[in-house]
Amino acid sequence: MNEIMSRLSNLGFNRSLKIDQSFPFIINVFSETSEFNLLLSEIYNIKESERFLKEILEPKSLSYPIKDLPNVYILIHSNKIWSVILIQNMSRKNINLEIDCSESQNCVSLTNDLISVIHVKSKKTKVAMYLLNLDSKKDVDIRCKPKIID
Numbered sequence: 001m002n003e004i005m006s007r008l009s010n011l012g013f014n015r016s017l018k019i020d021q022s023f024p025f026i027i028n029v030f031s032e033t034s035e036f037n038l039l040l041s042e043i044y045n046i047k048e049s050e051r052f053l054k055e056i057l058e059p060k061s062l063s064y065p066i067k068d069l070p071n072v073y074i075l076i077h078s079n080k081i082w083s084v085i086l087i088q089n090m091s092r093k094n095i096n097l098e099i100d101c102s103e104s105q106n107c108v109s110l111t112n113d114l115i116s117v118i119h120v121k122s123k124k125t126k127v128a129m130y131l132l133n134l135d136s137k138k139d140v141d142i143r144c145k146p147k148i149i150d
Contacts, residue, residue, distance in 0.1 A: 069148065074099075074146055085116075085130075089124055097120070099117075108132055108134060116129045
């Protein structure tokens with residue numbers, strides 16, 4: 001947990017997950033080959049990150065049940081700079097979802113695509129999407145529609 005908080009602190013975030021030591025930025029990455037992969041959520045593959053999600057993000061997020069999926073929730077945590085969309089799967093089976101946030105206003109995803117496909121194991125929470133606010137002076141309206149994928 002301390003390692004993740006240290007990384008976030010190095011990025012300018014305080015313990016309330018507000019940026020108070022840096023300015024937001026966008027990095028554009030280009031490749032001449034089609035085989036280029038950029039792993040944006042690699043940090044979420046470690047055990048400490050699961051604790052971080054449970055202890056920091058989940059309690060501060062708005063939670064909405066997902067229709068037709070008992071015990072599965074979409075969690076949204078936002079501030080004036082960024083937002084994170086989480087899927088909390090408290091059911092007994094693994095799920096595959098398409099998360100469509102294309103109707104959201106004043107935000108862009110880190111992958112430039114507001115549609116994401118995610119696999120969430122039983123009893124786990126996983127990051128579905130990161131969003132950056134386009135204009136911090138305007139409100140962000142996040143609208144996400146999850147859809148079950150077989």
